[in-house]
Amino acid sequence: MTVTLADVAARAQVSPATVSRVLNGNYPVAASTRERVLKAVDELDYVLNGPASALAAATSDLVGILVNDIADPFFGIMASAIQSEIGGPGGRAGGERLAVVCNTGGSPERELTYLTLLQRQRAAAVVLTGGAIEDASHVAAVSAKLRKLTDAGTRVVLCGRPPAPDTSAVALTFDNRGGGRQLTEHLIGLGHRRLGYIAGPEERTTTRHRLEGHRAALEAAGIQEDPRWTVHGRYDRRSGHEATLELLRRDPSLTAVVAANDSVALGACAALRESGLRIPEDVSVAGFDDLPFSIDAVPSLTTVRLPLAQAGRGPGGSPWGGRSRRPGDRDGAGELMVRGSSGVPRE
Amino acid sequence: MTVTLADVAARAQVSPATVSRVLNGNYPVAASTRERVLKAVDELDYVLNGPASALAAATSDLVGILVNDIADPFFGIMASAIQSEIGGPGGRAGGERLAVVCNTGGSPERELTYLTLLQRQRAAAVVLTGGAIEDASHVAAVSAKLRKLTDAGTRVVLCGRPPAPDTSAVALTFDNRGGGRQLTEHLIGLGHRRLGYIAGPEERTTTRHRLEGHRAALEAAGIQEDPRWTVHGRYDRRSGHEATLELLRRDPSLTAVVAANDSVALGACAALRESGLRIPEDVSVAGFDDLPFSIDAVPSLTTVRLPLAQAGRGPGGSPWGGRSRRPGDRDGAGELMVRGSSGVPRE
DNA sequence: CATGGGATAGAAAGCGCTTGCTGTACGGCT
DNA sequence: AGCCGTACAGCAAGCGCTTTCTATCCCATG
Known part of the structure; x- marks a missing residue:
């Protein structure tokens, strides 16, 4: 039924070993032989059996x-x-x-x-x-x-x-803590003092780090955080929508909402708008990740760009190179992107 | 080094065959034996060798x-x-x-x-x-x-x-043609007569079908299409941005832009806005797919919702059931979502 | 001309698992 | 008591490939 190495070998008048070597190319095979084998492979439409190969x-x-x-x-x-x-x-x-x-x-x-x-x-x-x-x-x-x-x-x-x-x-790693901190510092710098925070699911390192960054910024600015200002949810739009409504219910005087990520922020914007609030005049909003659609939100989202595209590349090159993380390696830093969704608070 | 079936067998005092049968559970094995085997598996922390198993x-x-x-x-x-x-x-x-x-x-x-x-x-x-x-x-x-x-x-x-x-x-399949047609019919119904179209990459079935739907609607309405009104691009935001600028250059009098998908539409919105045009007052925009972020665009995107989430389920159930497509099967239909980005044209 | 060596090709031993077929033991039946 | 069916368990033959070791062949050397 299916073509095997042996079939190819027979057709090319060589041993299976030779065929295998041609295919793997890590052993000298005479050019003429190689050609013959390749021809047979082609004619027979041979496809290596992955499992067998992996096993051997x-x-x-x-x-x-x-x-x-x-x-x-x-x-x-x-x-x-x-x-x-x-x-x-x-x-x-x-x-x-x-x-x-x-x-x-x-x-x-x-x-x-x-x-x-x-x-x-x-x-x-x-x-x-x-x-x-x-x-x-x-x-x-x-x-x-x-x-x-x-x-x-x-x-x-x-x-x-x-x-x-x-x-x-x-x-x-990504510097979620630093990014979160920058973001909140930016908001504080704008004059915000009452900031809601929509966190991701609890028990997630990302969630915790971003939240810690946020709190560090608050603390550094001497702002006493109100426990009502933090709501946990999922990392999606719906969650942002619901959490924002909850936040507004708890404290209608908030002037800024910081979201766990951009999708959440989008949901937050929607909820804010539905509540009759303008962004950023009434409430500023900030996201995280800087996903492609964030710049197209209206107003465009203030967020932190993470070097996602560099994820494949390890510290100083490719992680596939084999070296392990060294003490000096830095986290992938976040870059604050200040855009239209954040502004000076009302009053 | 690594634990094999034989190791487990030895430990459980049974033959490899028995272990295999316990693991695959398709052959009667006495409860006591099974238990012994399972215990050995657990103690040895045995993990089946996938390739070997697949091969055999x-x-x-x-x-x-x-x-x-x-x-x-x-x-x-x-x-x-x-x-x-x-x-x-x-x-x-x-x-x-x-x-x-x-x-x-x-x-x-x-x-x-x-x-x-x-x-x-x-x-x-x-x-x-x-x-x-x-x-x-x-x-x-x-x-x-x-x-x-x-x-x-x-x-x-x-x-x-x-x-x-x-x-x-x-x-x-998804009914891209029908969806495209509905969308354009909607725009025409609103009064648009000069519609730009940002298509996806050429030589793609999806691209062609959506475009055909669009053209069918134009034709049905007796609108003569101007070749300048169609631009091809990629299925991403940037492409939408560039293509829109091109469209505007070719014919500044367009009153609507239909995009190949939502990401493209977002790019189009950005380009329009940068050009000082209001949506939908000056130009209406429509997308395709109804991705989650589309509802959060401002204005929210008029688009066609595809039953993506049902993709896994085949016609009349799961495609894994083994039945093949039958003549009577319908395409996954698109649902027109009319939202803020489309409106009556100016003039 | 004998010989060592480089370059290839082949033989064969697995890799770790599945499974058809062959025991073996025990309980129920006549 | 003798027989057979049932329920398990084991043997052993691969599955299709890789790779070590060995066998050739041919050419350059001494």
């Missing part, structure tokens, strides 16, 4: 990219960057790696399941993106898994996620 | 989802829907399928390469999403590949992409 060679060319939400452009952009960096099909680098993205949906179980699945497949590399869940037992489970993966020779890269101690995983 | 069983649980641009929410949402439908880890259905999404970046070569890669892996299924490239030789190559895949037992699903003749591939 004890390696595979699978690279898994884990994302929290594939429908979120934040991850889409990052995945895209990573993929082009590791040189998927058509990409630059040697050999064709099958870069695949796995959608965990933010679920700890799925994250673990995917890691196991990738471990099963003896993946060449695994990239975990986005914030990690801060549940002790889950963190431990993931760390254990990662350790096993690296032990088995799988390269592990953490992208926008805190380093995993006791692991040889390369980590490229 | 001649099947795998890989499901590949090909998308044109993973950074585009359009595909992200669709991929997400498909993934949850086929029951990836944590999903409903039996067994754990490793659903992976492969980013072709719209390149024909990459598309083919990924298909080969998936064929190599003996994927259980592959889903191709989004518009296809209308190059005869490429279409032929893809068809041949798909035929080979289905012959090898891989289920092939076409999602938002025209059916492939001579293939047992299941196809779920």
Whole structure:
């Protein structure tokens, strides 16, 4: 039924070993022989059996990219960057790696399941993106898994996620804390004193870091934070909408709303407008990530740009180079983008 | 080094065959034995070797989802829907399928390469999403590949992409033509007579169908189309921005701009505004897809909603059910969403 | 002319798992 | 008591490829 190496070998009048060598090109084969083999491959329309090859060679060319939400452009952009960096099909680098993205949906179980699945497949590399869940037992489970993966020779890269101690995983983090701080400092500089904050899901490193940055800025400015000013939600538009309404209910005198990310900010804008408030005259709004659509919001969104597109590139080059994070490495810094949605508060 | 089935067998004092059967659960094993095996698996922290298993069983649980641009929410949402439908880890259905999404970046070569890669892996299924490239030789190559895949037992699903003749591939298409037509009819109904159209890349089925719908509406209304009114570009915001400027240059009297999709429409809005034009007072704008951010644009975008989230579900249920498209099956219809960006033309 | 060596090609031993077929034991049946 | 069906468990033969080791062949050397 299906064509095998042996069939090709027979047709080309050589041994299977030779065919394998031609295909892998890591052993001298006479030009004439090679040609004959290639011709046979072509005529027979032969396709290597991946599993068999992986089994025999004890390696595979699978690279898994884990994302929290594939429908979120934040991850889409990052995945895209990573993929082009590791040189998927058509990409630059040697050999064709099958870069695949796995959608965990933010679920700890799925994250673990995917890691196991990738471990099963003896993946060449695994990239975990986005914030990690801060549940002790889950963190431990993931760390254990990662350790096993690296032990088995799988390269592990953490992208926008805190380093995993006791692991040889390369980590490229984003400076969420610094970005959050800059953003809030900007708002404070404008004169805001009562700022609402729509945080992401609790127990997520990203959520926590951004919130910490925000609070650090408040504290530095001597502003006493009111617990009512913080609401937790999901990282999506709806959540931003609902949370804003809640915020407004709790304290109608807020003059600014800082959102966990741009999608949330968009939802916040909608809610504000529906409530009859103008942006930024009545309330300023700020997002995070600077996704492509943010500049087109009206008013355009003040936000923090993260170097998502550089996600694939490690500190000082490609993380695929093999080096591990060194003490001197800096986080991917955020860049404050001041736009129309933030302004001087009323009064 | 790594734990194998044999290790588990030894530890549980049974034969490898028994361990395999416990793990696959398709053969009677005494409860006590099963328990012993499971315990050993647990203690040894055994992980099945995917390639070996796939080789021996001649099947795998890989499901590949090909998308044109993973950074585009359009595909992200669709991929997400498909993934949850086929029951990836944590999903409903039996067994754990490793659903992976492969980013072709719209390149024909990459598309083919990924298909080969998936064929190599003996994927259980592959889903191709989004518009296809209308190059005869490429279409032929893809068809041949798909035929080979289905012959090898891989289920092939076409999602938002025209059916492939001579293939047992299941196809779920979106009614791009009808949607495009509705949209333009709406604009015409409002009184527009000079409509610019920003099309997607040429040679894409999606692009062509939407454009055809647009033209059908024009024709039905007896409007003679001016060739200057159509510009081709990419499916992204920047492209929309540039194309709009071009359109304005060609004919400043346009009263409406119809975009290939929502991202393009957003870019168009920006360009219009920069040119000092108000939306919709001076120029109406329409998008396509109804992505989440479209409702938050200001003014909110008039667009066509596609049942992306149903993408995973086939005609009358899941395409995984195995039935093939039947003549009576309808395309996924688009729903016109009239919002703020379209209005009565000036004059 | 004998010989060492470089360049190729082949033989064969797995890689770790699945599964058809072959035991073996036990309970119920006549 | 003898027989057979049922319920498990094990044997062993691959699945299709990679790779080490070995066998050739041919040419340059001494």
